[in-house]
Amino acid sequence: MSETIISAPENSTDAENRTDVEIGTDAEIGAAAEVGGLTPYLDRLRVPATLRPGSGTEKIELRSTWVRLHSQMAPTHVFAYNGQFPGPTVEVRSGQRIHIAWTNRIKNAPYPVVAGEAPAVNGAPAPHALPGRGDGFVEIKEVADLPAWSVTHLHGAETGGGNDGWAENAVAYKDAQLSEYPNEQPATTLWYHDHGMNITRWNVFAGLVGMYLIRDEEEAALHLPSGKYEVPLILSDRNFETDGRGRPTGQLLHKVRRASATPDAESGKFVTLPFSGPYNLVNGVVWPYLDVEARWYRFRLLNASNARIYNLALVDEDNRPVRGAIRQIGSDGGLLPRPVPVEYDEATLRGLSIAPAERMDLLVDFRALRGKKVRLVNVGGQPAGTPDPARDVLFPQIMEFRVGALPVVDRFVLPSVISSSFRRLTHDTPHGHRLIVLSAPGTKGGAGHPEIWEMVEVTDGSAAPGQDGVIALLGEGEQTPKIYRRIARTFDDALGFKVAHGDYELWNLLNLGGPTHPMHIHLSQFQVLEREVYDVSGFSPAGATTTSPIRYTGANPVPDNEQGWKDVFQVRRGEMVKVMGQFTGAHGRFMYHCHLLEHEDMGMMRPFTVMPREVLVFDHHQPGHGGH
Structure with missing residues (x-):
């Protein structure tokens, strides 16, 4: 008998866990200017529910559903784990062996992604980076006929080849992929996503992503911010169809750019470049906000984008970099040996670089920011917070943190050493x-x-x-x-x-x-x-x-x-x-x-x-x- 525990995050209400979004106050709406047909920082961050598997086989279902990605857009059709985009955050203990049946419950659903190409042109912004189809868009008709054929890979897991999510072993409606995860790993941030052969780019784009946390005693002894003070942040970028007024409709649009105006001489086919969309989502919400207290928070950051490499900076409302607030304490495979300060370098225009599938365990200190609003932005190659069309960053907005004005008691102290068990490998290791x-x-x-x-x-x-x-x-x-x-x-x-x-x-x-x-x-x-x-x-x-x-x-x-x-x-x-x-x-x-x-x-x-x-x-x- 399974002992599964499914819980909502401590910093969320029931309404925040629905597939719609909760908007801000009338004053906030009236004061904000629209960007690309939508108002930034209008909707509250949606935090995925937590799933703690028990002793039996856990069933996670792939479903076709509708989700509000922004309150000014119509609902978006997605494929999602347990009907949630992103899927539930799976949480286990190190050494806890679990079994998951990834069960496909998507029956005869139309494929939720419109895919196609935009022509290559000189100048900026490139047409593929603009909202909507635009002139010259050529739809890939075969994508509309794709079945819901999926296989799930637990990214970063040390598990046998038969459980890893081999790309050709995808399952269709009513079938299940049975996987065993030993979790014989230290505390870390993993994630799960579709890995279907030839169509991963569209299945992930359709919504098949979720986070997976492993915890251990070394992590627990650090007494890091937890509960409602530990929040997953799953970044992704999207494009949408637009209506006659140029406003996004909510229909997912995978629009990529051709590498040249002529087909490849050898193959006779057009060469397409990786996807980059104008709209940034966090936990499935376009440009959300999060109310935080003036204290330390722990954020589990994941780049779940198809191809965008983010260059991140934390800025104030005047786009000035916020100094001394962020420390990185973990990377893909676990805790770092010591905390690493994260600062935006105004000379080189470099912030925190995170590529698709990378994870970063971050601590953010909001104590000195009481009563202020600070924003996470994608810098591109321009000064913080400004658009950079040359790098497909038309809209740098990612999310806003609204720091409470009340003083709080926070007894967390940042340790100088994070992982004393970490050992650095060298070339002296036989290899x-x-x-x-x-x-x-x-x-x-x-x-x-x-x-x-x-x-x-x-x-x-x-x-x-x-x-x-x-x-x-x-x-x-x-x-x-x-x-x-x-x-x-x-x-x-x-x-x-x-x-x-x-x-x-x-x-x-x-x-x-x-x-x-x-x-x-x-x-x-x-x-x-x-x-x-x-x-x-x-x-x-x-x-x-x-x-x-x-x-x-x-x-x-x-x-x-x-x-x-x-x-x-x-x-x-x-x-x-x-x-x-x-x-x-x-x-x-x-x-x-x-x-x-x-x-x-x-x-x-x-x-x-x-x-x-x-x-x-x-x-x-x-x-x-x-x-x-």
């Missing part, structure tokens, strides 16, 4: 090596899109630069380039990476050109050891090879908030990001991929397996086995 190359858009054979290339070193002279899929790499302190040959580039290519259970491996992720790729590796948590900088001008996309060696030129520092456990890594153009982790806790077939969902669906995903070392003794020795 294997992998080289993964992220090819530049337009590279020969890639149909215009970037790809994941798995590489092996060649030492017998059987491959040379100038040949398709061969690169020369000159690392730090090396006088002679190493030669690497591509062994796989598409998801359906032969399995290349086979890992012995318990092994540590160093994965070297090299971006040869194009956008920043947030790379995610299933099953394990990793530490970022280095961010090396390379001159990648020697790579020829036309030849899919190097005409001169790719050369090491220096290194970027690893920021303090990347010094903990992570499973998503921002790999920027010309960077080789070196991440180390131990493949332990489970066996089976897993995936790694770019978490720009449009890139994932268009081929930037590869499988790998984890097997007992004793079994690998009898392996068929396909390329890439052994971590070399």
